[in-house]
Amino acid sequence: xxxxxxxxxxxxxxxxxxxxxxxxxxxxxxxxxxxxxxxxxxxxxxxxxxxxxxxxxxxxxxxxxxxxxxxxxxxxxxxxxxxxxxxxxxxxxxxxxxxxxxxxxxxxxxxxxxxxxxxxxxxxxxxxxxxxxxxxxxxxxxxxxxxxxxxxxxxxxxxxxxxxxxxxxxxxxxxxxxxxxxxxxxxxxxxxxxxxxxxxxxxxxxxxxxxxxxxxxxxxxxxxxxxxxxxxxxxxxxxxxxxxxxxxxxxxxxxxxxxxxxxxxxxxxxxxxxxxxxxxxxxxxxxxxxxxxxxxxxxxxxxxxxxxxxxxxxxxxxxxxxxxxxxxxxxxxxxxxxxxxxxxxxxxxxxxxxxxxxxxxxxxxxxxxxxxxxxxxxxxxxxxxxxxxxxxxxxxxxxxxxxxxxxxxxxxxxxxxxxxxxxxxxxxxxxxxxxxxxxxxxxxxxxxxxxxxxxxxxxxxxxxxxxxxxxxxxxxxxxxxxxxxxxxxxxxxxxxxxxxxxxxxxxxxxxxxxxxxxxxxxxxxxxxxxxxxxxxxxxxxxxxxxxxxxxxxxxxxxxxxxxxxxxxxxxxxxxxxxxxxxxxxxxxxxxxxxxxxxxxxxxxxxxxxxxxxxxxxxxxxxxxxxxxxxxxxxxxxxxxxxxxxxxxxxxxxxxxxxxxxxxxxxxxxxxxxxxxxxxxxxxxxxxxxxxxxxxxxxxxxxxxxxxxxxxxxxxxxxxxxxxxxxxxxxxxxxxxxxxxxxxxxxxxxxxxxxxxxxxxxxxxxxxxxxxxxxxxxxxxxxxxxxxxxxxxxxxxxxxxxxxxxxxxxxxxxxxxxxxxxxxxxxxxxxxxxxxxxxxxxxxxxxxxxxxxxxxxxxxxxxxxxxxxxxxxxxxxxxxxxxxxxxxxxxxxxxxxxxxxxxxxxxxxxxxxxxxxxxxxxxxxxxxxxxxxxxxxxxx
Numbered sequence: 042x043x044x045x046x047x048x049x050x051x052x053x054x055x056x057x058x059x060x061x062x063x064x065x066x067x068x069x070x071x072x073x074x075x076x077x078x079x080x081x082x083x084x085x086x087x088x089x090x091x092x093x094x095x096x097x098x099x100x101x102x103x104x105x106x107x108x109x110x111x112x113x114x115x116x117x118x119x120x121x122x123x124x125x126x127x128x129x130x131x132x133x134x135x136x137x138x139x140x141x142x143x144x145x146x147x148x149x150x151x152x153x154x155x156x157x158x159x160x161x162x163x164x165x166x167x168x169x170x171x172x173x174x175x176x177x178x179x180x181x182x183x184x185x186x187x188x189x190x191x192x193x194x195x196x197x198x199x200x201x202x203x204x205x206x207x208x209x210x211x212x213x214x215x216x217x218x219x220x221x222x223x224x225x226x227x228x229x230x231x232x233x234x235x236x237x238x239x240x241x242x243x244x245x246x247x248x249x250x251x252x253x254x255x256x257x258x259x260x261x262x263x264x265x266x267x268x269x270x271x272x273x274x275x276x277x278x279x280x281x282x283x284x285x286x287x288x289x290x291x292x293x294x295x296x297x298x299x300x301x302x303x304x305x306x307x308x309x310x311x312x313x314x315x316x317x318x319x320x321x322x323x324x325x326x327x328x329x330x331x332x333x334x335x336x337x338x339x340x341x342x343x344x345x346x347x348x349x350x351x352x353x354x355x356x357x358x359x360x361x362x363x364x365x366x367x368x369x370x371x372x373x374x375x376x377x378x379x380x381x382x383x384x385x386x387x388x389x390x391x392x393x394x395x396x397x398x399x400x401x402x403x404x405x406x407x408x409x410x411x412x413x414x415x416x417x418x419x420x421x422x423x424x425x426x427x428x429x430x431x432x433x434x435x436x437x438x439x440x441x442x443x444x445x446x447x448x449x450x451x452x453x454x455x456x457x458x459x460x461x462x463x464x465x466x467x468x469x470x471x472x473x474x475x476x477x478x479x480x481x482x483x484x485x486x487x488x489x490x491x492x493x494x495x496x497x498x499x500x501x502x503x504x505x506x507x508x509x510x511x512x513x514x515x516x517x518x519x520x521x522x523x524x525x526x527x528x529x530x531x532x533x534x535x536x537x538x539x540x541x542x543x544x545x546x547x548x549x550x551x552x553x554x555x556x557x558x559x560x561x562x563x564x565x566x567x568x569x570x571x572x573x574x575x576x577x578x579x580x581x582x583x584x585x586x587x588x589x590x591x592x593x594x595x596x597x598x599x600x601x602x603x604x605x606x607x608x609x610x611x612x613x614x615x616x617x618x619x620x621x622x623x624x625x626x627x628x629x630x631x632x633x634x635x636x637x638x639x640x641x642x643x644x645x646x647x648x649x650x651x652x653x654x655x656x657x658x659x660x661x662x663x664x665x666x667x668x669x670x671x672x673x674x675x676x677x678x679x680x681x682x683x684x685x686x687x688x689x690x691x692x693x694x695x696x697x698x699x700x701x702x703x704x705x706x707x708x709x710x711x712x713x714x715x716x717x718x719x720x721x722x723x724x725x726x727x728x729x730x731x732x733x734x735x736x737x738x739x740x741x742x743x744x745x746x747x748x749x750x751x752x753x754x755x756x757x758x759x760x761x762x763x764x765x766x767x768x769x770x771x772x773x774x775x776x777x778x779x780x781x782x783x784x785x786x787x788x789x790x791x792x793x794x795x796x797x798x799x800x801x802x803x804x805x806x807x808x809x810x811x812x813x814x815x816x817x818x819x820x821x822x823x824x825x826x827x828x829x830x831x832x833x834x835x836x837x838x839x840x841x842x843x844x845x846x847x848x849x850x851x852x853x854x855x856x857x858x859x860x861x862x863x864x865x866x867x868x869x870x871x872x873x874x875x876x877x878x879x880x881x882x883x884x885x886x887x888x889x890x891x892x893x894x895x896x897x898x899x900x901x902x903x904x905x906x907x908x909x910x911x912x913x914x915x916x917x918x919x920x921x922x923x924x925x926x927x928x929x930x931x932x933x934x935x936x937x938x939x940x941x942x943x944x945x946x947x948x949x950x951x952x953x954x955x956x957x958x959x960x961x962x963x964x965x966x967x968x969x970x971x972x973x974x975x976x977x978x979x980x
């Protein structure tokens with residue numbers, strides 16, 4: 042019993058409560074008894090010493106009286122002196138008469154008188170007193186009493202009496218049992234000790250203490266503890282002797298022996314008390330710890346989740362009441378934890394995005410268990426059809442579900458406000474009756490399932506009696522109904538969110554996220570089965586024109602039709618996905634060979650080449666397809682998509698409308714393109730971009746007309762990169778905007794530097810990409826840079842290609858008109874290579890037409906090129922535009938341009954592109970009036 046902590050604590054407390062007061066009382070009693078015995082001993086010894094002193098004084102008086110009698114008899118009655126002496130011989134050992142001259146006459150006894158006559162105080166004796174004198178040696182003292190024969194005559198003879206020490210100092214009858222005494226002088230020397238007592242140096246030292254007469258003297262005599270007390274006797278008045286201390290002594294053992302006997306008995310008494318305390322502690326602990334142990338075991342069971350455990354305590358006291366409280370608590374906890382488990386299961390299913398049927402099954406099984414296995418049901422309104430509902434019934438430990446049509450009673454159940462009250466079995470709807478008819482229910486209740494004020498269904502409970510148990514089940518049902526409502530709403534919301542985040546809203550095809558997941562699955566399958574697969578990336582050709590010309594509604598309708606055609610051609614195991622805009626992808630998880638992917642891609646091209654009808658119009662579009670084969674072309678989705686995209690770019694670069702497989706050569710091109718793209722992103726901050734200026738000259742006067750700003754890039758490891766290679770990469774990414782902003786800023790900065798040096802450059806041409814032209818920020822950027830560097834807008838000439846304008850004519854015209862109205866010059870670059878027509882060329886806000894260098898360089902070699910140049914020049918003159926011929930490299934080409942009145946020439950015949958410092962020197966030379974050709978030769 043005492044092995045348990047509670048038992049040990051109770052025993053310890055009882056021992057403390059029982060023993061501590063007892064020990065404290067014993068300690069205090071011992072002190073009190075000891076102090077009392079010491080006081081009583083002091084009083085007793087002092088009284089004994091006093092009695093002895095008084096008796097000594099009385100003896101001395103009696104002896105003195107006898108000496109006076111004998112002394113007078115020696116003078117007055119010499120005849121009877123012998124008789125008187127014989128009568129007193131028991132008191133004296135010897136008697137002498139001392140004459141006034143000092144002669145000694147023995148009167149009794151044969152002992153010699155050993156006394157210094159000068160010590161006799163005759164004056165004292167003349168007062169009728171006797172004198173006590175100590176004679177002899179310290180080892181053998183002799184006690185004498187002297188008296189005058191004539192007490193009124195101090196010259197009379199003196200009679201000396203030798204008395205025994207016992208006669209003077211030994212009144213034994215006043216000693217207490219076992220005690221002794223000694224007579225001490227003031228210097229501590231012992232004059233006499235009774236019985237076998239001997240003088241002690243320890244006692245002598247104690248007596249010399251000033252406080253010794255008032256306190257109990259404690260000392261040791263040969264390791265024996267002794268107790269002493271003193272009383273002082275004054276003998277000067279009667280006997281002319283110094284005061285003496287009468288010290289009575291008794292062994293400490295005689296006083297405190299009883300206390301030691303009590304000390305010996307006390308441990309036995311203490312042990313008995315400990316035994317009694319232990320016994321009664323055991324009884325108390327046993328009577329209380331057994332119920333506590335039962336309660337503790339029950340608590341462990343509850344902590345382990347076993348709420349069926351019950352406590353049986355029959356003690357008739359508070360423990361029994363506590364046991365009943367435990368049982369009631371266990372019942373409540375069982376219900377609460379059961380509810381929490383059900384709610385936790387529902388929450389877990391909500392987190393796992395489980396269906397409403399799964400959540401309802403968990404709830405119904407819990408409610409059925411609460412009601413003793415009776416059936417219960419849930420009716421949920423169908424999502425797709427408001428006239429139908431899903432009935433879920435738990436009976437016979439299983440869940441049955443069926444789709445039912447609303448009858449009037451069910452319609453009453455699924456309404457915004459449900460009456461949460463009892464109704465009888467006659468009002469139970471027909472679909473439910475077949476499940477509840479054998480349960481013996483008399484009453485039913487509908488618990489609404491509502492979320493955000495919207496009722497989604499009801500929980501139907503039945504009972505034979507409306508008691509407390511069914512009330513608890515109803516309360517649990519209400520809590521679970523709220524959880525079900527949240528779960529159902531969450532499932533619907535998650536489904537909608539999943540659809541939104543994983544599928545395209547327009548075509549309902551899987552998006553890029555699903556494509557990448559499906560592609561990874563297909564790659565894993567191919568690795569396990571040693572089979573191949575294919576990824577097809579498909580891009581619609583010139584689809585942007587349909588959006589621009591016919592609007593986005595038409596474009597969206599065509600995209601939906603494209604998705605339908607792709608799905609119609611694809612097998613079930615294929616994944617058809619829309620990646621964005623006009624880009625699609627198809628994953629073929631199992632193919633026998635690469636040719637199978639090519640054949641399928643060819644079918645797609647043929648199907649998409651067929652006309653589309655949208656909003657009363659027929660549209661013909663084409664497609665381009667890039668193909669990568671896995672695992673040969675990559676073992677993860679990133680690599681496969683990149684390689685297929687490289688093949689697709691190859692198709693688009695070669696004219697579109699066909700398919701192409703990825704190859705290692707394309708892989709190298711793709712890797713270089715990726716390297717250039719990464720390098721281009723850091724080129725501005727790394728200071729790798731430079732602006733060169735190729736001069737433009739007035740062909741008629743030979744003077745400098747301006748220059749074209751040309752961008753150059755020197756990669757830190759790859760060296761000089763051709764603009765023909767990196768500009769398309771920039772245009773295909775957002776890098777073109779940052780690069781174009783840098784070019785505009787640097788060109789205007791250089792113009793400002795030239796102007797500050799007094800060098801007036803008429804125009805600087807800056808190329809604008811097609812993406813920039815479609816960006817509304819272009820006008821703001823140009824205006825901000827011109828303002829920043831305080832550059833005249835007429836100094837800037839923006840060069841736009843025909844292709845950039847044709848992509849969106851309306852936006853291009855609006856943007857260019859805005860810039861031209863603010864003084865910026867506009868030039869059409871590479872004229873003759875695009876899709877220009879006189880119908881909109883006349884409407885373009887251009888100041889310059891720039892003949893493409895491919896036509897200029899062909900002069901003298903190709904007749905057709907000369908005809909095209911003449912036509913362009915004629916048309917430009919008719920429109921009133923200034924003509925710039927770029928790429929002039931020979932005198933023949935220069936003469937041709939001069940003959941047809943071309944105003945401005947540009948090319949290597951005059952100057953290569955120059956760094957800014959060289960271009961500045963050229964302008965300085967022009968300012969000095971030197972010939973441009975000489976300067977060009979010098980450069």
